[in-house]
Amino acid sequence: MNRFLRMTHQREIILDELRRTKTHPTADELYERIKKRLPRVSLATVYRNLEILSEAGLIKKLEISGRQKRFDWDPDEHDHVFCIHCQRVDDIATAAPTPQIEPMQEKGYRITGRRIEFFGLCPKCLKHHNAQQSTGERTMACPSCQTTTLNDTQRQVLAALAQSPEACGSKELAAATGLESKQIACQITALKNKGYVSSPARCKYEITEQGKDLLG
Numbered sequence: 001m002n003r004f005l006r007m008t009h010q011r012e013i014i015l016d017e018l019r020r021t022k023t024h025p026t027a028d029e030l031y032e033r034i035k036k037r038l039p040r041v042s043l044a045t046v047y048r049n050l051e052i053l054s055e056a057g058l059i060k061k062l063e064i065s066g067r068q069k070r071f072d073w074d075p076d077e078h079d080h081v082f083c084i085h086c087q088r089v090d091d092i093a094t095a096a097p098t099p100q101i102e103p104m105q106e107k108g109y110r111i112t113g114r115r116i117e118f119f120g121l122c123p124k125c126l127k128h129h130n131a132q133q134s135t136g137e138r139t140m141a142c143p144s145c146q147t148t149t150l151n152d153t154q155r156q157v158l159a160a161l162a163q164s165p166e167a168c169g170s171k172e173l174a175a176a177t178g179l180e181s182k183q184i185a186c187q188i189t190a191l192k193n194k195g196y197v198s199s200p201a202r203c204k205y206e207i208t209e210q211g212k213d214l215l216g
Helices: 009-021 027-034 043-055 123-135 152-163 170-177 181-193 209-215
Strands: 060-062 070-072 079-083 089-092 117-120 197-201 204-207
Touching: 009 027, 009 043, 027 043, 027 181, 043 060, 152 170, 152 181, 152 204, 152 209, 170 181, 181 197, 204 209
Parallel strands: 079 117
Antiparallel strands: 060 070, 079 089, 197 204
16 A cells, blocks of 8 residues: 555654654654644644554554554564553564464454554563562652653643543643643643553543542
């Protein structure tokens, strides 16, 4: 499919920034980088082009169970490992052959792909966890990955999510808080990085249990 994809300037910038990250960013995280080069680009445009590039096979979309989608600049076949605490994602090379199933095991499905998930604690979180174990501390909070400090705007957005009966988008949050959409997008990204907000659906957000505990 990539042979027929028109490579626009926006898509070139998105691909370039994705390669520069050397990580596996979410669309929101990538948007924060891209808008420095394309100030007028919208988050929805970044989302849409990431999906198009993924479908064309130029990048890889990581759909880790229960977590926000991430994107990988390397489309070649490989697996990933993610940290259950700070959400960091890394490539992992596996020597084992790809699992195969017999036609009789497919139960009528047409198999189009497979996904293997590895998870655990990243080196930074593991180091902090081991240090806490040795000192008898019961809670784990990696200072480089998470902080309980919120600014007034973040607390306002978090409170609005807590009052919403279902996941809501930036427009609903802007109406509830009186903030501009750009402010909402920026604070949502920061809150997701801290683990206080999740995105169960595209452009929809909800408060996590950690966020609820923080608000009390």
